[in-house]
Amino acid sequence: MGIPAQHRSLFRRLYYGVLIALCLLVATLWSQIRHYQPSRLRVQWAPEVRFTEEPIQPIPVENVANxxxxxxxxxxxxxxxxxxxxxxxxxxxxxxxxxxxxxxxxxxxxxxxxxxxxxxxxxxxxxxxxxxxxxxxxxxxxxxxxxxxxxxxxxxxxxxxxxxxxxxxxxxxxxxxxxxxxxxxxxxxxxxxxxxxALTTPNSRFDQFLRGDKQALTATEQEGYQRFKEYGCVSCHQGINVGGNLFQRFGVMGNYFADRGNITESDLGRYNVTRDPADRFVFRVPSLRNVALTAPYFHDGSAKTLEEAIAIMVKYQLGRSLPPKHIQRIAEFLRTLTGEYQGNPLG
Ligand code: HEC
Ligand code: HEC
CATH class of the missing domain: 1.10.760.10 (Cytochrome c-like domain)
Incomplete structure (x- = not known):
């Protein structure tokens, strides 16, 4: 008994073939593991998945109840x-x-x-x-x-x-x-x-952008959004309302009130509610939805234009001064937050 000679050589060839295939597989896997970068995965995410990663979320479009x-x-x-x-x-x-x-x-x-x-x-x-x-x-x-x-x-x-x-x-x-x-x-x-x-204003151009329509914002408006995030505006102005979900001091990096002068009781902000000295000059961060239409700005109504309000924020909340062009870009981005009420653009 025994395996015929021609079959034996067939088995041997098969054996070497499988061995070579295994080696190739191990080599490919190894090079994949070596070049693996977690950030690469992000590129493949669908836009709907990615916007949940953004610090700002679109206003839900809801059917009218009641x-x-x-x-x-x-x-x-x-x-x-x-x-x-x-x-x-x-x-x-x-x-x-x-x-x-x-x-x-x-x-x-x-x-x-x-x-x-x-x-x-x-x-x-x-x-x-x-x-x-x-x-x-x-x-x-x-x-x-x-x-x-x-x-x-x-x-x-x-x-x-x-x-x-x-x-x-x-x-x-x-x-x-x-x-x-x-x-x-x-x-x-x-x-x-x-x-x-029921007074919500969904479907701003920025919300369309968040939902995946990259054409909804121009290149300079998108740059404005990047600057808004980069400079840290988004650490306070975030969530669905681009604000409205935090308390923060007005004048984190400088004394806005001393510079403006003539301090009134309402300038004390949250202190008037809690009587806690740590709450002096603390305010609820306002929403920036439709901000292009709501001038003048701040609780004291002191800033007449969006650019003026942004420059004050940059100075007193971030402790910086930015090139006017960047302020302009941020203003362009903020103007894309104007939404629709009952299907008609506000303004
Ligand atoms: C005389 C002007 C005036 C009238 C009239 C007025 N409001 Fe206001 N409303 C204000 C001011 C000023 C504030 C901010 C008050 C503050 O922060 O202390 C405010 C704040 C609000 C807020 C809070 C908004 C937020 O996000 O903090 C709501 C809600 C509101 N008003 C609803 C109403 C309703 C409803 C009526 C009618 C019943 C009304 N207002 C009438 C001036 C007015
Ligand atoms: C540390 C928190 C913080 C940061 C950072 C911040 N803000 Fe603000 N922002 C506030 C607070 C608080 C107010 C309300 C101030 C007041 O009127 O009392 C405000 C008000 C505003 C207003 C006026 C809104 C209105 O309706 O009156 C604008 C516009 C604004 N911020 C834009 C920006 C921009 C742009 C940046 C980045 C350059 C920025 N903010 C960074 C906290 C912050």
């Missing part, structure tokens, strides 16, 4: 009866054509009183973690309660407000259709809060 409540909230937002002298509505200060803010440094409330601070935008408020420059309020319902009864804003009390609205048949009917108890403090608050939460 259209009836929103319609009622919209009427109340424009209703001057919400103020004690029937002179101001929410819209008087939060102007849609001004990015939901006011073009004056200080807005004018009831009896011609000027507000202590610049009016921030009403758009995208649902993405802020606290409300007002000093972050006094933790939710929109408490915030509304505060401003409605504030002597310098609406100077209103619930009882007389409910009575005023009861006299108007359309309000009686509309409230009754949605709320079993009709017109009450809590139903008024609910309708206005639901409306405010």
């Amino acid at each position: 259209p009836q409540k929103i319609a009622l909230g919209e009427q109340l937002f424009q209703e001057v009866r919400l103020s004690s002298d029937n002179q101001v509505s929410c819209l008087s200060c939060h102007k849609f054509e001004r990015g939901g803010a006011d073009d004056r440094a200080h807005s004018v409330g009831i009896r011609g009183q000027a507000t202590q601070v610049n009016t921030p935008s009403i758009f995208n408020v649902k993405y802020n973690f606290r409300f007002n420059w000093d972050g006094e309020f933790e939710n929109l319902s408490d915030h509304l309660e505060g401003l409605l009864t504030s002597p310098s804003v609406m100077n209103m009390q619930w009882e007389p407000l409910v009575q005023k609205l009861q006299q108007i048949p359309t309000y009686r009917r509309e409230f009754a259709q949605i709320y079993p108890d009709g017109i009450t403090a809590s139903s008024i608050k609910d309708a206005i809060v639901v409306y405010q939460e």
